[in-house]
Amino acid sequence: MQALNDIDVVIVGAGLAGLTAAHELKKSDVSFIILEARSRAGGRIFSTMTEDNLPIDLGAQWIGSGQKRMMRLASEYKLQLTPTFQIGNTLFNLRRKQKKTKGSVPSLSPVAMLEVKKLKKKLNKVSKQIPANAPWDSKVAKQLDKMTLEEFILKHSHSNVASAYIRLIIEELLCAKLYEISALDFCWCIKSAGTLEQLLSAESYWFKDGAEKVVDQLIEPLKTMIYFEHPVHHIIYEEKGAVVFAGKQSWKTSKVIITVPPNLVTKIDFDPPLPSDRIQLCERSGFPSVIKLIYVYDRPFWRELGLNGTAYSDEPPVNLTIDSSPVDKYKGILTVLIGSNSAREIARLEHGLRHDLVKGALVRLFGKEAAFPLEVFEKDWTADIWTRGGYGTHFSTGVISQFGPSLIQPVGPIHWAGTETASEWRMYMEGAVQSGERVSNEVVRSLKK
Numbered sequence: 001m002q003a004l005n006d007i008d009v010v011i012v013g014a015g016l017a018g019l020t021a022a023h024e025l026k027k028s029d030v031s032f033i034i035l036e037a038r039s040r041a042g043g044r045i046f047s048t049m050t051e052d053n054l055p056i057d058l059g060a061q062w063i064g065s066g067q068k069r070m071m072r073l074a075s076e077y078k079l080q081l082t083p084t085f086q087i088g089n090t091l092f093n094l095r096r097k098q099k100k101t102k103g104s105v106p107s108l109s110p111v112a113m114l115e116v117k118k119l120k121k122k123l124n125k126v127s128k129q130i131p132a133n134a135p136w137d138s139k140v141a142k143q144l145d146k147m148t149l150e151e152f153i154l155k156h157s158h159s160n161v162a163s164a165y166i167r168l169i170i171e172e173l174l175c176a177k178l179y180e181i182s183a184l185d186f187c188w189c190i191k192s193a194g195t196l197e198q199l200l201s202a203e204s205y206w207f208k209d210g211a212e213k214v215v216d217q218l219i220e221p222l223k224t225m226i227y228f229e230h231p232v233h234h235i236i237y238e239e240k241g242a243v244v245f246a247g248k249q250s251w252k253t254s255k256v257i258i259t260v261p262p263n264l265v266t267k268i269d270f271d272p273p274l275p276s277d278r279i280q281l282c283e284r285s286g287f288p289s290v291i292k293l294i295y296v297y298d299r300p301f302w303r304e305l306g307l308n309g310t311a312y313s314d315e316p317p318v319n320l321t322i323d324s325s326p327v328d329k330y331k332g333i334l335t336v337l338i339g340s341n342s343a344r345e346i347a348r349l350e351h352g353l354r355h356d357l358v359k360g361a362l363v364r365l366f367g368k369e370a371a372f373p374l375e376v377f378e379k380d381w382t383a384d385i386w387t388r389g390g391y392g393t394h395f396s397t398g399v400i401s402q403f404g405p406s407l408i409q410p411v412g413p414i415h416w417a418g419t420e421t422a423s424e425w426r427m428y429m430e431g432a433v434q435s436g437e438r439v440s441n442e443v444v445r446s447l448k449k
């Protein structure tokens with residue numbers, strides 16, 4: 001193998017996982033570079049500014065108090081967190097009926113409420129049996145992985161209203177239809193967060209100055225080690241090392257850390273090819289579709305109507321809205337999330353029609369004033385070639401139980417990270433950080449051998 005440079009580790013991807021791995025390697029005096037396809041770091045974290053310089057997040061935004069690594073980063077970098085606005089009623093647009101409620105559960109009939117409780121309890125109980133770092137080893141893995149999440153919910157619920165409510169909140173969490181996802185995949189998500197209740201509290205705080213501030217802080221000491229606009233396209237490897245190709249350059253290295261999500265691993269040409277389990281896993285993985293929009297208004301007018309800005313809806317196209325208005329400037333900012341089929345359907349429409357549909361949905365939820373935003377921002381993550389969807393990869397039936405171990409199993413000098421590989425808070429920023437910590441330990445240990 002001939003290449004230009006000798007380096008201990010090449011990290012592929014400057015998202016949160018890659019940047020965390022780099023920080024950890026730096027502590028161990030291991031030499032490394034980061035190759036990043038985009039012209040910016042952060043991957044699925046992407047902040048921008050409104051006309052009057054209010055930071056907004058078009059990618060990852062919220063964290064929960066149980067996410068200790070993200071909380072630690074916020075405190076270490078002195079980044080202010082804003083609690084998600086919760087004064088007033090949450091809206092539920094469920095089965096064409098609109099309900100206002102205090103808290104996160106709509107007022108349902110006593111029978112439906114009991115069913116919701118039973119379903120949540122069942123999901124927690126089953127998830128408890130899954131090892132968060134190896135769900136495929138669980139006794140219930142095969143059985144759960146045969147079933148879509150939709151089948152699981154229908155099997156354990158005897159109330160259409162209860163299953164409609166559970167479907168609504170989980171489909172928002174995953175950006176996918178329940179029939180697309182394996183029950184094992186979702187139970188693994190629950191286990192990695194602790195409980196379903198913890199998973200549902202992941203949107204408790206947001207970074208006042210944008211989540212990208214975390215990335216800005218992380219890249220500060222790494223600037224000379226990151227090569228932007230260097231998509232890795234080819235990796236030649238043997239047991240003792242690899243040559244990594246990005247553009248016309250190549251780097252000879254002892255170890256490679258790949259942090260790109262499994263769907264994008266398929267875009268890299270490996271020589272020799274990856275083991276067939278790894279290839280199968282990557283080829284059977286994909287991101288759900290998601291579009292994130294930000295509507296900026298002259299004030300958070302919904303608060304005057306006694307609403308807190310959070311609205312869940314099973315009527316297309318809007319799935320979820322959350323108030324992201326600044327506490328210190330009186331502007332109204334409504335974050336709008338559109339996932340799954342709705343995201344695909346409206347992405348096919350031309351811009352004007354798409355926005356009319358979204359505005360129409362907001363008017364139905366919040367009244368006429370919603371039709372008059374000052375500014376609108378939109379990011380269709382499915383169209384972004386360096387991500388291809390969001391929030392994270394979810395597997396359909398039969399994938400995790402058969403090919404799951406290959407997700408984290410090193411292949412010669414190649415080690416895997418990224419939120420998709422996390423055992424804590426997989427699919428979240430917290431999971432990306434945890435995977436970066438895990439992989440750097442793994443690599444440092446194996447370099448010492």
Ligand SMILES: Cc1cc2nc3c(=O)[nH]c(=O)nc-3n(C[C@H](O)[C@H](O)[C@H](O)COP(=O)(O)OP(=O)(O)OC[C@H]3O[C@@H](n4cnc5c(N)ncnc54)[C@H](O)[C@@H]3O)c2cc1C
Binds near residue numbers: 014038419
């Ligand atoms: C719309 C949206 C909203 C979200 N909201 C939240 C939220 O509120 N809270 C939360 O915790 N999480 C949220 N998430 C999920 C969160 O963004 C991710 O879990 C996390 O950022 C993943 O980090 P990562 O480093 O694992 O992967 P990524 O951020 O995807 O990083 C991978 C990096 O690899 C690069 N790359 C890809 N291919 C190559 C290649 N061939 N060569 C070199 N580089 C390559 C990419 O450009 C990218 O920078 C959201 C995601 C989306 C899309």
